[in-house]
Amino acid sequence: MTLFRIKTINAIAPEGLELLGDEYSVDPEDNNPHGIVVRSSQVDVDDYPELLALARAGAGVNNITVDKATEKGICIFNTPGANANAVVDLVFPMIGIWLRNIYQGISFCKSLADVPPDEVSGEVESRKAAFRGVEIAGKTLGVVGLGQIGVRLANGGIQRFMKVYGFDPFPSLDNIHKLFSEVTVTRAMRDTLSQADIVSLHLPVNEKTRGMVDADFIAKMKPGAILVNYARGPIVNEEAVLAALDSGHLEAFISDFPTPAVIAHPKTLTTPHLGASTTESEGNCSRMAVGELSAYLHYGNITHSVNFPNIESIPESTVQTRLIVINKDVPGMIAFVTKVLGNHGVNIVSFKNESNGTVGYNIIDIESTLDQSIVTELEANEDVIRTRRIILT
Missing domain, CATH: 3.40.50.720 (NAD(P)-binding Rossmann-like Domain)
Structure with missing residues (x-):
C-alpha cells in the first residue's frame, strides 16, 4: 500500500532509491508529491501543494526556495559530508x-604525435625544462x-x-x-x-x-x-x-x-562542475537524502535540516498516534499545545520539543487516535505553521 509519493528531480543514484519500500511510489513526473529528492535543479515549493519535505542530494540549498518552505512548514534537508571526499x-x-604545468606538458606531448619516433626522445629532453614546476x-x-x-x-x-x-x-x-x-x-x-x-x-x-x-x-x-x-x-x-x-x-x-x-x-x-561528480559521492548523497526523507515522512524525525531544528524520538510500542506541531518560535506554544490536548482528555505519553530560533518543532506521542477536531483547534492558532498526524499502529 502506497503511503508516500516521491518525486525525483535530476538523476538520483539508485543506491538511495532502492532503500524505499513498497509504501513509496517514486515518479519523476509526479506533480503533487509528499517528498522530493533533487540535486541541482531549481525548485519552488509553491509548485507542490502537498509537499511535506525535500531532500537535496548535496550540501548547498541555494537552488531551493527555503524561506517559502519554512513559512509553509516544509522541511528541507541536505547531505553535508556525503560528497566531501569527492571534492x-x-x-x-x-x-x-x-x-x-601538467596541462601544458600534456599538450606538448600530444603535439609530438607526428614527430618521427626516433626524434621524440630528443624533443622531450630538449624542451621539458619549459614545463618545470613546483x-x-x-x-x-x-x-x-x-x-x-x-x-x-x-x-x-x-x-x-x-x-x-x-x-x-x-x-x-x-x-x-x-x-x-x-x-x-x-x-x-x-x-x-x-x-x-x-x-x-x-x-x-x-x-x-x-x-x-x-x-x-x-x-x-x-x-x-x-x-x-x-x-x-x-x-x-x-x-x-x-x-x-x-x-x-x-x-x-x-x-x-x-x-x-x-x-x-x-x-x-x-573543470565543468565536477567536484561532487563521482559514483561514490552520488551514491552517498542519494542514500543520505533518502534516509533523511524517509525518517521524516514515517516518524517526523529530523537530521541535517537547513530550516528546522534537528530532533529525533523513538516511539514506544504502545503509541498509536504521533502528532507533529510546527510553530513559530514564540513563547507559550508548548503550554498551548498541552492545554488543548488536556482539555480533550488526551493522554500524552511523550512530548519532545526543539527550536532553532525561528521554528519550534514538537513531537507528541499519544496512545490513542486523535480526532480531527482537536487538530483543527491547534491549527487555528496563528502561530501554528503546520501539523501532521502520523498513525503508527
Whole structure:
C-alpha cells in the first residue's frame, strides 16, 4: 500500500532509491508529491501543494526556495559530508596540475604525435625544462570555510607536508574537533589570507557570502597567491578576480564553475562542475537524502535540516498516534499545545520539543487516535505553521 509519493528531480543514484519500500511510489513526473529528492535543479515549493519535505542530494540549498518552505512548514534537508571526499579528491590534483604545468606538458606531448619516433626522445629532453614546476609540499594552504569539506582539505594539506591555516566565520565544534592539531585556526580571515600561497574556498552561498571574494578580499591575499573555488560560483566576484590576475596579484584562479570570461583567461584552470561528480559521492548523497526523507515522512524525525531544528524520538510500542506541531518560535506554544490536548482528555505519553530560533518543532506521542477536531483547534492558532498526524499502529 502506497503511503508516500516521491518525486525525483535530476538523476538520483539508485543506491538511495532502492532503500524505499513498497509504501513509496517514486515518479519523476509526479506533480503533487509528499517528498522530493533533487540535486541541482531549481525548485519552488509553491509548485507542490502537498509537499511535506525535500531532500537535496548535496550540501548547498541555494537552488531551493527555503524561506517559502519554512513559512509553509516544509522541511528541507541536505547531505553535508556525503560528497566531501569527492571534492577534496579533485582539489589537490587541480592544484598540482597548475603548479606542475601538467596541462601544458600534456599538450606538448600530444603535439609530438607526428614527430618521427626516433626524434621524440630528443624533443622531450630538449624542451621539458619549459614545463618545470613546483611542489605542493612546503607551500602554505589557506582554507576558508571549515565544514566537512574544508576540514578534510586542511587535514589533507598536512598529509602533503603543507603548512595549513584555516578560518570559518561560524565554526562548528564537531568539525573543528576533526582538524589535525597541526592546522592553525585563525580568529580573523585576514590572518589566513595573508599567510597562504594557495587559498581554497569552502563556503555555502547565502546573503553574507555572495560576492564575498571581491577586490578587498583579494587585496588581503598574499601577492602571487593562487585562488581555488570548488564551493559555489556566486561566492566569487569574477571581475575582481580577473583584474587581480591581470595585475599579477593573483598567480592563478582554479575553479569548478566555468564562464566565458574565466575560460578565456590564460591564468585560469577550470573543470565543468565536477567536484561532487563521482559514483561514490552520488551514491552517498542519494542514500543520505533518502534516509533523511524517509525518517521524516514515517516518524517526523529530523537530521541535517537547513530550516528546522534537528530532533529525533523513538516511539514506544504502545503509541498509536504521533502528532507533529510546527510553530513559530514564540513563547507559550508548548503550554498551548498541552492545554488543548488536556482539555480533550488526551493522554500524552511523550512530548519532545526543539527550536532553532525561528521554528519550534514538537513531537507528541499519544496512545490513542486523535480526532480531527482537536487538530483543527491547534491549527487555528496563528502561530501554528503546520501539523501532521502520523498513525503508527
